Amino acid sequence: MIDIQRAGLLTTVQDLGRTRQRAFGVASGGALDPLACAVANRLVGNDRNTATLEITMGTCVMRFTSATLVALTGADCHADLDGTPVWSWWRFPVAKGQTLTLRPSRFGMRTYLAVAGGIDVPETLGSRSTDLNGGFGGFEGRALHDGDRIAIGHPSATARKAEPLGVRPPLWLSDPLAHRVRVLPGPEYDDFTSVTHKSFWENPWQVTPNSNRMGYRLAGPEPLARKKNRMHDLLSHGVLPGVVQVPPSGQPIILLADAQTTGGYPKIGTVITADLWRLGQARLGSTLYFSECTAAEAREALREQLRYLDQIERALAWHDRGILSTPKVAAITRKRT
Amino acid sequence: MTTLKILPLGDSALVCEAGTSPTSANLATQRRVWHVASLARDWPDVREVVPGMNNLTLLFDPLATDIDVLSERLRDAWQTQPAAGEVGRDIEIPVHYGGQHGPDLADVAKHARLQPKTVVQRHTAPEYIVYFLGFQPGFAYLGGLDDSIAAPRRAEPRLSVPAGSVGIGGNQTGIYPLNSPGGWQIIGHATSALFDPAATPPALLAPGDRVRFTIASLDL
Numbered sequence: 001m002i003d004i005q006r007a008g009l010l011t012t013v014q015d016l017g018r019t020r021q022r023a024f025g026v027a028s029g030g031a032l033d034p035l036a037c038a039v040a041n042r043l044v045g046n047d048r049n050t051a052t053l054e055i056t057m058g059t060c061v062m063r064f065t066s067a068t069l070v071a072l073t074g075a076d077c078h079a080d081l082d083g084t085p086v087w088s089w090w091r092f093p094v095a096k097g098q099t100l101t102l103r104p105s106r107f108g109m110r111t112y113l114a115v116a117g118g119i120d121v122p123e124t125l126g127s128r129s130t131d132l133n134g135g136f137g138g139f140e141g142r143a144l145h146d147g148d149r150i151a152i153g154h155p156s157a158t159a160r161k162a163e164p165l166g167v168r169p170p171l172w173l174s175d176p177l178a179h180r181v182r183v184l185p186g187p188e189y190d191d192f193t194s195v196t197h198k199s200f201w202e203n204p205w206q207v208t209p210n211s212n213r214m215g216y217r218l219a220g221p222e223p224l225a226r227k228k229n230r231m232h233d234l235l236s237h238g239v240l241p242g243v244v245q246v247p248p249s250g251q252p253i254i255l256l257a258d259a260q261t262t263g264g265y266p267k268i269g270t271v272i273t274a275d276l277w278r279l280g281q282a283r284l285g286s287t288l289y290f291s292e293c294t295a296a297e298a299r300e301a302l303r304e305q306l307r308y309l310d311q312i313e314r315a316l317a318w319h320d321r322g323i324l325s326t327p328k329v330a331a332i333t334r335k336r337t
Numbered sequence: 338m339t340t341l342k343i344l345p346l347g348d349s350a351l352v353c354e355a356g357t358s359p360t361s362a363n364l365a366t367q368r369r370v371w372h373v374a375s376l377a378r379d380w381p382d383v384r385e386v387v388p389g390m391n392n393l394t395l396l397f398d399p400l401a402t403d404i405d406v407l408s409e410r411l412r413d414a415w416q417t418q419p420a421a422g423e424v425g426r427d428i429e430i431p432v433h434y435g436g437q438h439g440p441d442l443a444d445v446a447k448h449a450r451l452q453p454k455t456v457v458q459r460h461t462a463p464e465y466i467v468y469f470l471g472f473q474p475g476f477a478y479l480g481g482l483d484d485s486i487a488a489p490r491r492a493e494p495r496l497s498v499p500a501g502s503v504g505i506g507g508n509q510t511g512i513y514p515l516n517s518p519g520g521w522q523i524i525g526h527a528t529s530a531l532f533d534p535a536a537t538p539p540a541l542l543a544p545g546d547r548v549r550f551t552i553a554s555l556d557l
Contacts, residue, residue: 019384019385020384020385021539022385022387022396023374023385023386023387023388023469023470023544024470024474024475024532024538024539024540025470025471025472025473025474025475025476025514025532025540026474026539027474124534124535125534125539131474131534133473133474133515133517134473134474134515134532134534135515135516136534137534184345184347184348186346186347187344187345187346187352235362235389235390235391235392236389236390236469236471236472236478237352237354237389237390237392237394238346238350238352238387238388238389238392238393238394238471239394240346240347240349240350240394240396242347243346243347260471260472260473261387261470261471261472262387262389262469262471262472263471267346270346270347270348270350271347272347272348273347273348273349273399295345295348295399295404298347298348298399299348299399299400302348302399302400303400306400
């Protein structure tokens, strides 16, 4: 069990989300940084899609009532285990009774905590993710509160004897307050004026505090305007995470994992799948820049991301089977210094 | 028959829009949308099929899918004739109209210049068609509201509308499946559960279903 002593701003149970439920109006949900969630799971010997805790902006304290293997990925939140610092993108054993403390992160927005065997909550509609709007899934369909007790799975034999080990995080951005994400022009791109096209690609877009797991409301220097002859509303259509829709205010909204499944606003663009994790790590108040890309570039970026994940999985498998000694793994993993 | 416009939506989805007029929907086109949706659900690379209002969105694996081939398959499916006969089920939804269950019934009646009882009669008269589900888990977009009882949304949306609330918003009517904020005029409360995550399927209604509201009680 994990005793949640301080749940923090927003801590929820998340895996990689629901599939084949959108036609019922059910959002995909799942980790806003699916890459970090998958890596945390692999570090402790779980499948990529096992339930983890998604911790927003750090500030979370929990006590383990049994020994297990834990990994932290995503936003670095200066965690310590009974006072001893532990790294992000590392796995480490936790003894019965130890307390893990996460502090506010300097970079990034969301930290993933995976335990060997996974967070043990019932599966709802094919996933253990929390649907906050629907009030189902995860832990009682809600964010964790102080005092909650969360069941965890049993560590595998490999996990029980695993030694601490870290992996290379995905490429971080040099400026923690500015994120560049790649965007494919949307179906209604041509409905916007040429001045708006320029403004969309060149201006900084601030993530406003009025943002959540459903979407980021952005504020820019000038509203995005449609051509006068394209001002009609659209009939409701399917939308998905990454879609940048433009309501009449002209201030765009980027849809995220918990977004509703259909909408009627025109779509100026869509953030590519490979960059969704960057959105998930963009903090409130930070700035987004949009770069235009092509479908071929989007696919290549996704391939590159899957290669990164495969490389980590292979290295961990070899390491745990004793095929690679730790120094050889160091070429693709990070040693604690 | 209307034409099909296919547009990419990001790297992992296609939107198929029927017809040329984006502001009006019709049932004949929607039947074709349901037909294509039912075919596309079985295609190997397609991950999700989301019917909208006279449109359809397909989600697919971008690394395993040739968009041109998928588009061609969609155009072929659009050309095929849907099977004859109705696709949906007949579903009756009993509603407690007015009183504490329908706090805005009087306002809707005033706006329509009708007696509240007439509003209820006109709301229970038609056979509504479920066009698609969206907005919330289990929320059905229903076609068929009598224009004479259309009513503008509330100036101040309520912070919380109870699950099961039956409302009118503009020329649409529907049932809130979950407790949520809402701006529709609430005229009644349905006793049926619209969404149950433990049920298979989780939603009471499905695209193509025919819905009739019946009077469970009337409090004027």
